[in-house]
Amino acid sequence: PRKIIIDTDPGQDDAVAILLALASPEEIEVLGITAVAGNVPLPLTQRNARIVCELAGRPDTRVFAGCDKPLRRPLVTAEHVHGKTGLDGPSLPEPTMPLQDAHAVDFIVETLRQEPSESVTLCPLGPLTNIASAMMAAPDIVPRIREIVLMGGAYFEVGNITPAAEFNIYVDPEAADVVFSSGVPLTVMPLDVTHKALVTKDRNDAFRALGTTVGVAVAQMTEFFERFDKEKYGSEGAPLHDPCVTAHLICPDLFAGRHVNVEIETNSPLTLGMTVADWWRVTGRSPNAMFMGSVDDEGFFALLTERLGRL
Numbered sequence: 588p589r590k591i592i593i594d595t596d597p598g599q600d601d602a603v604a605i606l607l608a609l610a611s612p613e614e615i616e617v618l619g620i621t622a623v624a625g626n627v628p629l630p631l632t633q634r635n636a637r638i639v640c641e642l643a644g645r646p647d648t649r650v651f652a653g654c655d656k657p658l659r660r661p662l663v664t665a666e667h668v669h670g671k672t673g674l675d676g677p678s679l680p681e682p683t684m685p686l687q688d689a690h691a692v693d694f695i696v697e698t699l700r701q702e703p704s705e706s707v708t709l710c711p712l713g714p715l716t717n718i719a720s721a722m723m724a725a726p727d728i729v730p731r732i733r734e735i736v737l738m739g740g741a742y743f744e745v746g747n748i749t750p751a752a753e754f755n756i757y758v759d760p761e762a763a764d765v766v767f768s769s770g771v772p773l774t775v776m777p778l779d780v781t782h783k784a785l786v787t788k789d790r791n792d793a794f795r796a797l798g799t800t801v802g803v804a805v806a807q808m809t810e811f812f813e814r815f816d817k818e819k820y821g822s823e824g825a826p827l828h829d830p831c832v833t834a835h836l837i838c839p840d841l842f843a844g845r846h847v848n849v850e851i852e853t854n855s856p857l858t859l860g861m862t863v864a865d866w867w868r869v870t871g872r873s874p875n876a877m878f879m880g881s882v883d884d885e886g887f888f889a890l891l892t893e894r895l896g897r898l
């Protein structure tokens with residue numbers, strides 16, 4: 588299996604991404620989960636990460652708390668999407684599994700130094716603060732990272748937190764800039780992909796029909812998440828942003844995109860956090876990211892539902 592660290596700010600869709608990874612031990616070995624401030628503040632994201640591990644029946648998973656605010660800006664959160672706890676919808680028990688003592692950034696650095704070079708993949712599902720902090724604190728780890736597969740950014744779909752920017756990149760654009768200019772191979776799931784992974788009524792019914800605690804909880808999470816997208820965008824269902832990352836590790840053929848240059852806007856107040864993707868290769872800048880654009884949504888939901896059924 589591929590060794591990964593999931594860096595996350597759960598978030599209902601983060602929760603589903605984590606469940607999918609933990610349900611797929613043949614393909615994925617989760618070395619640890621690192622929480623970051625994002626959708627909600629850090630005390631809630633680290634708590635939610637532990638709730639999700641317990642829901643998956645994997646209280647042995649190591650969960651670390653990381654940065655509680657972006658590198659250089661005040662934290663922007665998204666309770667308007669995810670609810671007050673970040674994981675509104677199902678009522679799940681308070682976690683009893685421990686939070687690890689080490690800081691998430693130290694865990695990322697130490698793991699990359701200990702594991703064979705180019706064997707560990709990082710999977711960021713929130714603002715990139717922990718990842719950029721690790722790269723800045725220990726530049727020697729950068730060439731040791733096999734790949735970073737992340738959810739963030741947008742091209743044709745532009746923004747969901749401002750007209751120009753997607754939430755994860757907007758919250759910490761300086762951190763995103765560090766990651767996108769690091770030279771590490773990047774695979775990016777922007778809104779262009781994730782807005783095609785919609786939980787329609789039938790798909791939600793299929794989660795519930797699993798008849799398990801996990802299936803029902805995922806149905807309740809996506810129902811809560813959906814209310815926002817339906818009201819606000821008239822969308823057909825909740826977009827499952829973050830699970831695109833873990834699905835890609837299991838079944839990369841579900842996704843298609845282009846290897847392009849992507850730069851992050853860190854100055855303009857109007858377009859702060861925009862992922863400027865050179866889709867039509869109009870600059871001479873070298874490609875630094877596999878920027879995905881489409882997903883086989885039927886295949887994606889078939890995989891997800893089947894795997895959730897294993898938990």
Ligand code: BDR
Binds near residue numbers: 668754
């Ligand atoms: C991203 O922002 C968060 O609200 C979601 O969890 C996802 O990671 C989508 O823009």
Ligand code: CA
Binds near residue numbers: 598601713
């Ligand atoms: Ca997230």
